[in-house]
Amino acid sequence: MSLLEKDRTKALLELLYHVSREVATALDLRTVLQRVLNEALQNVGGERCTIVVLDDAGNAMDATIVYGKEVHEHTTQQLQDTVEHGFAGWVIRNRKSALIPDTSKDDRWLMRPDDAMDRSGAKSAICVPLLAREKLVGVLTLVHPAPNAFSAEQLDLMQAIADQAGVAVLNARLYTESQRQARVMTALAEGAAAMNASLRMEDVYQRILIQTMQALQVETVVLGMLEGEHIVYRAAAGQKAGNILGRKIALGEGIAGAAALEGRGIVVADVSQDKNYGEADKFGGIETHSILVAPIQSQGRVIGIIEAINPIARAFDPDALLVMTGIGGLAGSSIQNAQLFERLQAAHQRYHELFEDSIDAMLITDWDGHIVEANRQAVSLSGCTREVLQTLTIDQIHEVNWERTGTKFEALRESCTCSYESTTRRNGEAHTPVEVHARRVEFDEADSIQWILRDITERKELDGLREDLTAMIYHDLRSPLANVVSSLDVLFSMVPEDNKETVLTILNIAEHSTDRIQRLVSSLLDVNRLESGQPVADQKVVDPIALIAGAVLDVEPTMKGRYGTVVTNLPGKLPPIWVDEDMARRVLINLMENSLKFTPQDGQFEVGARHEKSWVHIWVRDNGPGIPLSERDRIFDKFTRLRSGNKSGGLGIGLAFCRLAVLGHGGKIWVESEPGKGSAFHFTFPIATKEQLAEKAE
Numbered sequence: 001m002s003l004l005e006k007d008r009t010k011a012l013l014e015l016l017y018h019v020s021r022e023v024a025t026a027l028d029l030r031t032v033l034q035r036v037l038n039e040a041l042q043n044v045g046g047e048r049c050t051i052v053v054l055d056d057a058g059n060a061m062d063a064t065i066v067y068g069k070e071v072h073e074h075t076t077q078q079l080q081d082t083v084e085h086g087f088a089g090w091v092i093r094n095r096k097s098a099l100i101p102d103t104s105k106d107d108r109w110l111m112r113p114d115d116a117m118d119r120s121g122a123k124s125a126i127c128v129p130l131l132a133r134e135k136l137v138g139v140l141t142l143v144h145p146a147p148n149a150f151s152a153e154q155l156d157l158m159q160a161i162a163d164q165a166g167v168a169v170l171n172a173r174l175y176t177e178s179q180r181q182a183r184v185m186t187a188l189a190e191g192a193a194a195m196n197a198s199l200r201m202e203d204v205y206q207r208i209l210i211q212t213m214q215a216l217q218v219e220t221v222v223l224g225m226l227e228g229e230h231i232v233y234r235a236a237a238g239q240k241a242g243n244i245l246g247r248k249i250a251l252g253e254g255i256a257g258a259a260a261l262e263g264r265g266i267v268v269a270d271v272s273q274d275k276n277y278g279e280a281d282k283f284g285g286i287e288t289h290s291i292l293v294a295p296i297q298s299q300g301r302v303i304g305i306i307e308a309i310n311p312i313a314r315a316f317d318p319d320a321l322l323v324m325t326g327i328g329g330l331a332g333s334s335i336q337n338a339q340l341f342e343r344l345q346a347a348h349q350r351y352h353e354l355f356e357d358s359i360d361a362m363l364i365t366d367w368d369g370h371i372v373e374a375n376r377q378a379v380s381l382s383g384c385t386r387e388v389l390q391t392l393t394i395d396q397i398h399e400v401n402w403e404r405t406g407t408k409f410e411a412l413r414e415s416c417t418c419s420y421e422s423t424t425r426r427n428g429e430a431h432t433p434v435e436v437h438a439r440r441v442e443f444d445e446a447d448s449i450q451w452i453l454r455d456i457t458e459r460k461e462l463d464g465l466r467e468d469l470t471a472m473i474y475h476d477l478r479s480p481l482a483n484v485v486s487s488l489d490v491l492f493s494m495v496p497e498d499n500k501e502t503v504l505t506i507l508n509i510a511e512h513s514t515d516r517i518q519r520l521v522s523s524l525l526d527v528n529r530l531e532s533g534q535p536v537a538d539q540k541v542v543d544p545i546a547l548i549a550g551a552v553l554d555v556e557p558t559m560k561g562r563y564g565t566v567v568t569n570l571p572g573k574l575p576p577i578w579v580d581e582d583m584a585r586r587v588l589i590n591l592m593e594n595s596l597k598f599t600p601q602d603g604q605f606e607v608g609a610r611h612e613k614s615w616v617h618i619w620v621r622d623n624g625p626g627i628p629l630s631e632r633d634r635i636f637d638k639f640t641r642l643r644s645g646n647k648s649g650g651l652g653i654g655l656a657f658c659r660l661a662v663l664g665h666g667g668k669i670w671v672e673s674e675p676g677k678g679s680a681f682h683f684t685f686p687i688a689t690k691e692q693l694a695e696k697a698e
Contacts, residue, residue, distance in 0.1 A: 030055070032172040033064040034071060036165040036661045039143050041066065044126070045150075048143040052088055053173055054136060061173075067212050086110035087127050090131045095136060097128035097162075099155045102147040124149040128162040132170035140165070178197055204338045205235035208331045213237060214306055215323050219310040220286060222250075223296075223331075224256065226304050231260055238309075240285035247283070254280030256293050265294040265325045267316055283309075294324040298332035306331060348444075361434075361453040364443045367409055369393040375445065381434075381453060383426050393449060398424045398434060405438060412449055416440040424453065433460045515554070519586050521655040526583060527638065530660040539665075541576045541688045542584065544616050551588035555673055558596055566592075569608030577616050578688040583661050587616070590654040591681045595622035598679075614687050616668065621680040627673040635671065658683070 026032050053062040060083045065072045069349045083089045085487045090108045091098055104122035114120050124147050130138035140162050144150060205223055212221045220238035229251050235687040236244040245608040252261040255276050268291050271277040281291065288309055296304035306328055311320075355362055361378035365371050374382075374389045382389060382397055394400060401420040405411050411418055417439040437452040478490040494497040530536075551564055559566060577584070588607075605622035627635060636659040662669040662683045674681035 015120065027172055027175045029062065029169075029172040029176040030064065030211070032165075032168050033062075036140065036161070036169065037064060037066040039165075040140060040158060040161055043161065044142055044154050046126075046142045046144045049171075050082075050088070050141045050143075051130075051138055052141075052171060053138045054134075054171075055093070058092070058136065081110060083554060087125060088141050089141050091127045091129055092136065095129055097126070097159045099150055099152065100125045100127075103148070106149075120145065122147045126150050126155050126158045128155070128159045130162050130166040130169055132166035135170070137166055137170045137173065138155070191666075201335075201338045201342060204334050206237070207333065208306065208327070209235055209237035212306060212324070213328055215327065216292070216308045216316070216320055217312045218308040219306075219312065220283075222283075222307040222309065224260075224305050224307070225296075226251070226260060226302060231257060231305060235412065240283065243284040243286070249280040254278050254292060256281055256305050256307055259293040259295055260302050263295050263297065263302050265292070265321045265328070267292045267321050269315060286310075290314070290316060292320055292324050294321070294328040296328045296332045296335065298336040303332055303335065357445070358452075361387070361455070363394065363397065363451045363453070364441075365394050365449045365451065367413075367447070367449065369395060369409070371397070372448065378453070381424060381432060381455065394449075398422045398453060399430070400438065401430060409449060410439055412440050434456055472595040508654050519589065522582070523586060523590070523653055527653060527657050527660060530664050536583065536661070536664040538580045538582075539578050540581060541692055542579050542581045544574045544577050544609055544618070544685070545570055547577075547581065547584060548588060548609060548618070551585050551592065552607060554585070554589050555592045555596065558593060565604040567604060567606045569606055571610065574609060574611055574616055576688045576693065577685040578692050579665055579685050580661075584665075584685060586662050587658045587683065588620070590658050594654055595620055595624065595679070595681075597626040598622065600624065611687075612684070615684040616687060617682065617684050619680055619682045621678065623678040626675040626677055627671060627679050628675060632671055632673065636669070
């Protein structure tokens with residue numbers, strides 16, 4: 001490299017360092033732009049220099065022009081023309097620098113009246129893009145009053161200056177925008193604090209209006225809520241505000257209706273020049289010249305509009321739409337919160353009414369068990385006044401099942417609910433049987449426990465009557481029934497030869513009926529015994545195929561009466577099972593007779609079995625109406641009866657006995673059903689072990 005080239009390189013580096021230092025020491029956009037222009041004029045030459053600043057969308061947002069040492073204001077129209085049709089616009093679109101030796105001979109130059117030959121005449125121009133982090137942030141144009149005044153070397157120097165200035169311009173632009181946003185956010189923050197100071201809807205409306213009027217400095221502010229396909233003005237403040245309340249306009253009508261329909265803010269500087277301004281936007285007694293309308297939005301949907309009319313300064317501030325849009329968003333949140341608060345208040349009121357008017361005793365306690373509230377039924381059930389109840393703990397009112405609730409109610413914290421039966425206490429003694437339902441609730445904004453104590457005195461008395469009836473049936477029927485069975489056995493031996501067939505038929509019917517009564521009595525006895533925890537005692541090795549065949553024969557008389565048919569689905573051989581044979585036979589008969597009850601005339605059911613590991617799996621399947629899903633969990637409960645269209649009855653003991661008998665043998669029992677397609681009852685019995693088989697062989 002020659003000495004001359006080294007000197008030029010050094011001079012260029014010093015220049016770039018100087019430019020960088022000059023433009024980097026300021027953050028005000030206007031100051032930065034003026035310094036960039038001055039550096040270009042001083043180091044490259046020329047008469048006039050212009051810089052246009054672009055936003056992130058590539059739109060011109062600001063510009064500065066320097067003639068010699070004087071800074072001139074630009075007009076919006078000049079800025080728009082230059083970017084769309086001028087030399088700067090070409091550079092922006094192509095993102096590369098350019099030199100025009102003679103502006104009169106280049107179509108890229110936007111000719112103005114001053115460029116005529118009899119005035120300023122032809123010129124030369126340089127235009128370069130300002131880039132920062134590969135983002136186009138502006139364009140710099142330098143003009144010399146004489147053609148061919150710039151060289152390629154000056155173009156490169158201009159581009160070098162622009163490269164140094166790009167980041168500074170971007171930073172200054174971002175700083176200016178942040179300052180602007182800070183002003184807007186300050187206004188919005190003050191508005192948010194004021195709007196959210198109350199949750200009463202009327203207060204919220206008024207605070208929104210006041211903040212809008214203060215932020216925008218307007219004569220009148222109006223708030224309308226969207227109700228169906230109309231906007232109804234619910235609040236107004238300022239001049240002639242009383243003429244606005246209650247007014248209704250259609251959605252999409254006028255400027256306000258369009259803002260609500262389209263969900264965007266609209267500024268109209270002069271309503272006389274806007275074709276959308278119409279009767280819908282006119283209010284009695286108010287002479288409108290400028291309006292700004294913004295939608296009130298909540299959760300992404302428009303719920304109303306807020307409208308500012310006639311700024312006091314005769315023109316809206318450039319940030320007015322941004323501020324108004326922000327207020328609309330804040331207003332939406334405030335209004336929604338107020339609406340939710342009103343609904344919550346109504347729900348609380350309704351809860352208190354339901355709590356007080358409940359037919360069951362209800363108490364609210366804290367997590368230490370102290371009673372904080374009680375309804376009228378709780379006062380009546382406990383025999384204490386409300387004031388006395390609030391000095392007691394829940395365990396002083398009833399016997400708490402600590403195993404279900406946890407000693408510190410930890411079970412309620414985890415599962416939120418539990419139920420059990422207990423008794424209330426009066427003067428330290430058990431008093432009234434109750435069914436207790438405890439659950440975690442929020443009461444008066446406090447985490448609490450709700451206790452419902454349902455008086456089950458009548459149910460307990462009914463259960464006692466049922467137990468007495470069961471005992472009466474067993475004890476009072478068993479002995480006479482045994483006499484009837486013995487008498488039938490004697491009669492069978494005394495049947496005369498003449499008319500023997502008719503007499504035997506009658507005796508068989510009587511025998512079948514007594515067998516059914518005996519099974520019922522035995523089932524009642526077994527239910528009581530198994531419920532008390534007594535084990536199945538009389539177990540032995542039994543052939544399951546023979547057991548099933550015998551049970552089918554026992555229900556044949558019933559099947560013939562209903563013209564039903566039975567299908568057996570059995571393998572050739574099954575392993576022996578270890579069961580109480582009579583109990584197992586009654587399980588099968590109960591399930592088959594139960595299927596017959598709910599199977600239509602001429603229906604059929606299937607009895608099947610298969611070997612599954614250490615169990616024999618047996619099932620009874622019918623083609624009846626099926627069992628509703630809501631009933632399947634309770635069909636094995638004692639005294640539970642499902643009624644079908646044929647009004648089948650019974651004591652509700654059969655399935656309860658089946659469940660207890662199968663579980664007593666260590667097996668499982670369950671039902672599979674689909675409404676309209678029948679039901680299938682499944683159960684398992686254990687296979688006899690080698691020791692049990694050996695014991696039988698001996």
